[in-house]
Amino acid sequence: MPEPNLSSPFYQSLQRALLLRNTTLSAICPNDDSVARRVLHDYGAMFVGSENILPPPLCVFSSEEQVSEFQDAAGVGSATIGDETIELQPAAMDALLKARAQAKTEGLDITPRDGAEAARRSYADTVRLWSSRFLPALDHWTNVGRLTAGEANRLRALPVHKQVPEVLELEKEGIFFSKDLSKSVLYSIAAPGTSQHIAMLAFDANEFLNARVREIMSEHGWFQTVLSDLPHFTFLGLTEEELPRRGLKPVEVNSKQFWIPDVG
Numbered sequence: 200m201p202e203p204n205l206s207s208p209f210y211q212s213l214q215r216a217l218l219l220r221n222t223t224l225s226a227i228c229p230n231d232d233s234v235a236r237r238v239l240h241d242y243g244a245m246f247v248g249s250e251n252i253l254p255p256p257l258c259v260f261s262s263e264e265q266v267s268e269f270q271d272a273a274g275v276g277s278a279t280i281g282d283e284t285i286e287l288q289p290a291a292m293d294a295l296l297k298a299r300a301q302a303k304t305e306g307l308d309i310t311p312r313d314g315a316e317a318a319r320r321s322y323a324d325t326v327r328l329w330s331s332r333f334l335p336a337l338d339h340w341t342n343v344g345r346l347t348a349g350e351a352n353r354l355r356a357l358p359v360h361k362q363v364p365e366v367l368e369l370e371k372e373g374i375f376f377s378k379d380l381s382k383s384v385l386y387s388i389a390a391p392g393t394s395q396h397i398a399m400l401a402f403d404a405n406e407f408l409n410a411r412v413r414e415i416m417s418e419h420g421w422f423q424t425v426l427s428d429l430p431h432f433t434f435l436g437l438t439e440e441e442l443p444r445r446g447l448k449p450v451e452v453n454s455k456q457f458w459i460p461d462v463g
């Protein structure tokens with residue numbers, strides 16, 4: 200695994216943010232943990248957000264207990280949108296409701312995709328979502344002869360946190376685990392214990408294809424920070440002008456703007 204570039208804009212900003220919280224990079228994301236490091240690069244924007252939000256104390260949670268403790272500390276705001284009750288960190292919820300009110304004045308709406316799961320998720324939710332990709336993909340790759348039945352059984356029997364690094368290794372050989380089996384599973388769902396939804400700083404919106412909705416979200420501190428996850432917005436609680444100083448860089452994909460960690 201290549202060493203992270205600690206002088207890159209993202210790592211500089213992250214180290215400043217961690218210092219303010221009396222923690223360190225190696226404490227939240229051990230250097231020798233390839234999954235944690237990958238997660239930091241793919242979903243790390245939430246660690247450099249506004250001081251009004253609480254980022255997770257770990258890149259990868261490994262139990263429900265750890266997640267509950269963190270979610271209690273962050274505080275939970277809840278709201279009902281349509282028939283669904285969703286939960287987020289209080290500052291994130293406040294901004295989302297303001298964005299939605301603005302959308303309404305323009306004849307638009309902002310609504311949760313796939314119900315309550317659009318916002319807060321538990322550790323168990325992330326494990327279930329992982330298995331919903333992992334198990335069918337194992338069957339597929341066994342059926343087409345890329346994996347032996349014995350290898351698939353071995354992977355199935357592993358504890359979930361040990362399945363993740365094995366999957367990332369297989370993906371290097373083109374054995375992909377996303378829903379359509381064409382790309383990394385991490386572009387499809389988060390590894391167990393790692394989601395921005397666990398941090399209660401993510402919201403999946405039905406209206407993500409609407410350019411004005413995306414603009415309203417960004418005006419309220421909600422940005423797209425995970426490449427390829429189109430319905431997914433991350434609450435950073437910052438203005439767009441502040442993002443480069445936080446070590447995030449703009450990347451345009453299919454005329455949609457993403458703000459991702461600048462780790463180069």
Ligand SMILES: [Zn+2]
Binds near residue numbers: 396401403430431432
């Ligand atoms: Zn999401």
